[in-house]
Amino acid sequence: MAANAADELARLQAELAELKAKSAELADQYLRAKAEAENTRRRAEEEVAKARKFGIEGFAESLLPVCDSLDAALAIDNATAEQLREGTDATLRQLLSALERNKVVVVHPEPGAKFDPHQHQAISVVPSEQEANTIVSVLQKGYLIFDRVLRPALVTVAGPK
Template sequence: MQDQEKIQEQAENVAQQAAGQAQPDAGSEHQAPDADRSMEERLAAAEAKATEMQEAFLRAKADGENIRRRAQEDIAKAHKFAIENFAEALVPVKDSLEMALKLDTPSVESLKEGVEMTLKQLNAAFERNRLLEINPVPGEKLDPMKHQAISMVPAEQDANTIVTVLQKGYMIADRLLRPALVTVAQ
């Protein structure tokens, strides 16, 4: 709105300047008709320019509002469908588990083979969606940003190093989803 006011103010200034130049000088009683017409033309041109600038401003303002609205819609859609890729990757895992349960007389070997294949599908889904496993090795230094020490146990290794992993942790990209649960040497 301030830009529109500035445009109107500029138009008024141009009109005042044109009117000021159209005023007769103290030394002359009358100006030529050509000078009056020239001033009127200049005033009309200034008013046309101001109108054009005002229309351009309104178009730019409307474009800005449209861009802002579209960006908000895109953000809303991104939030709504953010998990879509991960869900698509997990559907085959669910299908495999359901197929395994439908078998009438599964053997231990066929069940083990099915579970291994399902685990491979799940690991592939995790990799595609940047869900990374945190599985520290014994002797690794405790990292409080990735590991959660459940207890401290006496061990023949350096203090604050991992003795055992009780539960793996996971990260999504660079953000910790769940820390690895570990026991630590005293």
């Protein structure tokens, strides 16, 4: 009997040692996984902070030629009206190009186009010969960025006949 008890005790001690080793291994794996998760969270927070801080960098960079053109225009002392007009047109083209490169799109509906409350803001409803709920005139262009309205186009809309 004593031999059986000694064998059982030895088996149980071996099993206990094995379970302690496995427990230590799992605790180590847990601590490593926890540290990795913390490092991943910290790196993600840093990336988000960088994106917030420098996310507009590309947009700002694309506007620099517009600033350069305006500076050059202001440096001319005796510009003629024609020169000013040409420079202004060129600068506007640069600005629109910079906006387009950054996915900002102009909303400028044609007269007669259907009024879209998602992209247009009706300033007034006017009597007109054209179909009701169509655009009569655009008072101010609107702008979209990736299909999201930055500013709706301000329009007058044809009223019912």
